[in-house]
Amino acid sequence: MKMKWSSGAVLAVLAGAAHAQSSVTLYGAIDAGLLYQSTTADSFAPHAPNTGHVFSFKDAGLYSSFWGLKGTEDLGGGYQANFRLQGVFNSGSGRLGLADTTGGTAVFNQQTTIGLSGPFGSFDLGRQFTPMIYAMADTDVRGSGNFGSILNAWLGMNQATGWQGTNSNVPIGALYDSNAIVYQSPKFYGVSLALEYAPGGVPGQIQGGTRESAVLNYSNYGLNLAAVYYNAHDTNTAAASPTGLANNRFYYLGAKYTFHAVSVSASYAIGKNPSDTSQANYEFISGGLGYQFTPFLDISSGVYYIKDRNDATNHSIEYVLGGEYLLSKRTTVYAQVGYVANRGTMNQAIAYGEPVAPGVSTTAAMIGVRHSF
Incomplete structure (x- = not known):
């Protein structure tokens, strides 16, 4: 739904406004x-007990249920001012008001950005998706969906470190x-x-x-093809007492190739705490295969393996198969x-936000519907 406001209407409501918003x-x-x-x-605790099987209503089977506002103002000469609010x-x-960072929640917990775009590319400032997540989604046949995808494998690494899933300030990647500043170049x-x-904004601690x-x-x-480097200081519980040490590092290489109706993907990643690898040092490998039978029907599959490099008894492997059918646009x-076969204290989940029992095998199945507006 688009609402276009003329400059006269805006001036009538907001006295002194200099320009019209091109579109909201x-x-x-x-x-x-x-x-x-x-x-x-x-919980996602590594030793949480098995509470048994469950049959339930599930929000967000493919991707999040969300809403947002976005706007663009034409500045002329191919330049634009942009904003986005999404939660x-x-x-x-x-x-x-879902979880944001430790001790707080946010209505617009996904994106609150203002930025400029033009022939140079784009700059966006504010809370936003990290570039690494887009790169991972683009190199996985199953994207970064909420059920059995590269997103769940990456979250599995974080859960293995003891992250409880109550905030977005995770120990590995993000x-x-x-408070982020992101530059996206044009394609060449x-x-x-x-x-x-x-920036951390910690007084007296430039890297905090x-x-x-x-x-x-x-x-x-x-x-x-995608290559990712992510580095952070004082993430997760360490944020309560900043030290400036780098304790969150993530490397990722991924590829996806589509030929006619067939898509294949593969990736390799390492996530660790570089200031103390004994606390976190994991790797994962993924592979995917998809086939688009018709413009309306798509089938995809994936396998996601996680290994604890500090303890060989901690590892997991997940297999997923899914189909999507477009009833309309x-x-x-x-x-x-x-x-998923979790071993040791591993607890890689199948469905986003749904903890599984650590160290044992789990099966999950889901049917659902998604409507965009």
């Missing part, structure tokens, strides 16, 4: 379904970063670069709480099934 768009999606899971746990909600309860023969820096990352992408002729129905 309200957008979002609602995603809901039914989930069966053969094991559960009451998730629970389609089962209608709840807003899905979102607050399929090659593009994304750079991120987030800072984050920086770089992503090199190639996208052309059906081939997507905006409405999709889907069915998904996954199996």
Whole structure:
């Protein structure tokens, strides 16, 4: 839904406004379904007990249910000013204000950015998705979906470090970063670069709480390649007492190739605490295969392996198969099934936000519908 405001209308409401907003768009999606899971746990703790199987309503089977506002003002000469406000909600309860960082929640917990774009590329300032997440999604056949994808494998690494899933200030990499400045270059023969820096704002500690990352992408002729470097200081619980030490580092290499209706993908990643690798030192490997039977029906599969480099008894492997059918341009129905074999204290989950029992095998299945607006 787009609402276009003339400069006269804006001046009538906001006296003294100098320019009209070229466009403001309200957008979002609602995603809901039914989930069966053969094991559960009451938390993501590495030793959480198995509370048994569960059959439940599940929000966000493919991706988050979310809503947002975005706007663009034409500055002339190919330049634009942009803003975006975006946050998730629970389609089962209608709840807003989901977890942001330790001790707080946020309505617009995904993106609150203002920026400029033009022939030089784009600059965005504020809380936003990290460039690494886009790179990972583009090099996984199953994208970074909420059920059995590279997103779950990366989160599995974080859960293995003891992250409880109650905030977005994770020990390895990042899905979102607050106070971030992100530059995205234009493509040059399929090659593009994304750079991120987030100052920590800690008095007397220039590196306290800072984050920086770089992503090199190639996208052309059906081939997507991505290389990721992410480094952060004082993440997760260490943020309460900044030291300035780098304790969050993530490396990722991924590729996806699509030829006609067939897509294949593969990736390798390392996540660790460089100031003390005994606390966190993990790697994962992924592979995927997809086939688009018709313009309306797509089937995808993936395998995701995580290994604790400090303890060989801690490892997990997950297998996933899913199908999506487009009822219309905006409405999709889907069915998904996954199996994960967790060993030791590993607790890689199948469905986003749904803990599984550590150290045992779990099966999950889900059907649902997603509508975008």
